[in-house]
Amino acid sequence: MLSKKDLEKLKNEKTTNINELKELTEVSINHDAPIEERIEAFFNQIGNPYHFLINGVPVQISYGNHNQTLDHCLYNYLTTKKNSDN
DSSP: OOOHHHHHHHHHOOOOOGGGSOBGGGOOOOTTSOHHHHHHHHHHHHSOTTEEEETTEEEEOOOOSSOOOHHHHHHHHHHHHHHHHO
């Protein structure tokens, strides 16, 4: 299992070579396995959970340091976008 320190290192890693990224759609998890085994299987298959591919498109995950939900952020974004289009 990855430690918090290991995760922090992966988060800060700068992946520039698309050939090094793993495809998320190819990750296969046994949903009947205990949660610890599912988490370990995910990390073993994806490599870096912050940098991967989805259908060949590079994705980088990051988290803001605030208490807003994704729904709230999307609502604000879409409202701002709608108002700027008018």
